[in-house]
Amino acid sequence: MPIPIYTMYTYRIYRIMANTDTFLIQEELLARINEKMKQLNSMRPIPADALGRLHDEMRLVHTYHSNAIEGNTLTLQETKLVLEEELTIGGKSLREHLEATNNAKAFDRMGELAKKKRAIDHVIIQEIHEIVTRGILEDAGRYRTRNIRITGAVKAPPDWSKIVKLMDELIQKIAESKKHPIETASFLHHRFVEIHPFSDGNGRAARLLTNLYLIARDYPPVVLKKEDWGKYYKSLRAADSGNLEPFANFIAKAVDENLTLYLSISGGKDELMPLKELATETPYSQEYLSLRARQGLLDAVKIGKTWHSSKHAVEKYLSEHGKKDV
Template identity: 75%
Template sequence: DHVTVQQIHEVVTAGILEDAGRYRTHNVRITGAVKTPPDWSKVVGLMDGLIRGVAESRMHPVETAAFLHHGFVEIHPFTDGNGRVARLLANLYLIANGYPPVVIRTEDRGKYYKCLRSGDAGDLMPFAGFIAKSVDESLTLYLSIFGGADELVPLKELARWVPYSQEYLSLLARRGVLDAVKIGRVWHSSRRAVERYVGA
């Protein structure tokens, strides 16, 4: 709702902006942006529509998070801090729906902005795909530090604990027979995944 959005903005920009937590009351331009944010007098109505759209969404939660994030940035309801608030709102939505928050890494910033611009042109799918990939990376990271039988480890290390060679595990991973994920250029899996393969 409006109150939550404004409270989040106030927390994020307190001591930085004079109008922290308040929707803008004048028009703004974004340096380097192709689109100009809507007239300030339309902000409340557009935010009503965005809030309603998220509440009534029948899309997958990851797609809805992308819709929320892009829609918020497009409306640009505050004079500054909109990107930070959009990322927080999308992450809160993901967490509320059982998904981990996403982190936009420095090296992914260019792709992040490019996908946002695709949304500006009417195609939200690249941005939804970007968010989905970021969710997947977050899940992988959490599983890799979780520990126990579910801990993701490189296949080379996993081969020491199971009766299969690294090469055989790699073959199973590439064929999609063994639940595994590539982190960088290295395949990772877990002892539980190998147990599932053996029991199949």
């Protein structure tokens, strides 16, 4: 009798997860993340007002991007008006408004659970999903009781009767994982959406659970951006085939970017500035520095459509690559 596909996949990934000598994240990227984490930890406790501003910003951008990835048409500014001013946006559906307010409430709840270092279990998973889909799905917060097919997917999610067993296995593996937290968070995210335990809203729930796992381990939340949805889904498809490395690096880059944002609150040389301003203090043009940022050689983040970096990051780039470029 042939072994079910999902069982073969689970065995292969679980075997990888059990091997603590396996590192999926690029060495240079992981070193940069570790260095930033060390710097962030040295800044703790972060002033409450600064933490509050960071929370509000992450809450807004996470809500906007997570919903936009799923097809919500509210813009970032419209999402801000819905969340902060409780306004109704003309021409937008009730569902889109609910998706915005629900996701923001779920983000707040996720943050509360992370502060308490709560381990991820069935209760938390279903609670997060219930908040995200409240007033939208009839079965909000309840595992699906029917089989479904995802448009464009190579294979269908597991039979609904296997969900509780598969989720038990996932919860146990996450609890026992000795891997780097970012690798474990990546595994959690992918395996969750592959099991597809709910009839809808799995992507939104997965992104919140990923952040719950990371924040509980003192990492900043990650924002998976709408502009990167192509890379997001491509790396998830690679993980479907048993190769988690692209997705782990995708998540790691998101962690790296938000660490840069968190460190910028200290000001000084870590303050984020547009590359146009920073370029005046280098031998390079704004366009050239933007290219190096896209290549990942210059530590920078894109805010809106504009690349930002810091004097600290530019100085580091010049010390490591300056002579080669001139």
